[in-house]
Ligand SMILES: Nc1ncnc2c1ncn2[C@@H]1O[C@H](COP(=O)(O)OP(=O)(O)OP(=O)(O)O)[C@@H](O)[C@H]1O
Ligand SMILES: CC(C)(CO)[C@@H](O)C(=O)[O-]
């Protein structure tokens with residue numbers, strides 16, 4: 001496995017590969033990330049993984065300083081997975097302090113998580129553009145746990161005519177349903193025990209969705225389920241068109257996605273589920 005810390009090094013590796021699928025990550029890898037690596041492997045060709053905790057997608061009061069990191073363990077896991085190259089630059093390698101250019105999906109960046117984390121999707125779109133320009137992958141895999149992030153990337157690629165195929169990969173969960181996340185390790189034991197409430201609320205919603213329930217009734221039910229858990233600080237519960245992320249009112253007529261953001265202490269967790277109405 002080639003470990004590349006500079007743009008020049010990963011570009012030199014790229015020049016030796018015919019077809020490359022990239023898995024962008026912020027490290028502290030878990031089975032969710034490894035499922036993306038396997039999805040990338042299924043494309044054929046070479047697999048590259050980037051590990052970069054991108055400062056521009058964190059707000060000033062967010063957890064950049066405490067974001068979990070373990071480079072040696074990450075590299076071991078990727079080696080075991082048979083990854084061909086890892087791009088693991090430091091901040092100075094990625095960002096020129098004199099840079100002026102940003103990439104932003106103007107509407108999508110403002111709603112849902114974008115409202116809770118202003119500037120977040122500008123940071124994501126900009127760094128993913130840079131990663132695409134540096135590595136020039138044919139395809140890139142993103143997890144559907146970050147549902148809005150996948151929508152932002154797809155929109156950016158379409159709007160800017162980027163020649164990269166975007167692949168969404170399903171959410172990997174712990175045995176009790178909690179969506180895997182690097183941030184889960186920062187939950188206290190009590191919060192960890194309560195956190196599967198997100199998945200339970202989504203499971204209940206999936207059962208209710210085909211009964212002809214309205215979007216607002218479904219949303220209230222999910223919110224009430226979450227609020228019944230005293231440790232959960234509910235940040236947002238949204239029901240949107242699964243394809244366009246537009247708001248929905250009245251009975252569900254098309255697949256909808258339920259998007260949750262909940263804090264436990266200082267730990268920000270997200271989860272989502274696509275539900276289908278009655279046939
Ligand atoms: N449970 C999961 N199942 C599938 N994909 C996942 C899962 N968790 C993260 N990913 C995907 O892995 C990629 C890298 O994500 P990232 O490194 O931010 O990990 P994370 O676990 O989501 O961390 P965070 O604590 O920031 O939420 C993203 O495309 C993300 O959607
Ligand atoms: C796509 C990404 C690697 C960009 O920093 C990040 O947002 C993530 O890990 O999901």
Ligand code: BAL
Pocket residue numbers: 026057058146
């Ligand atoms: N997976 C999303 C990265 C972040 O929370 O900043």
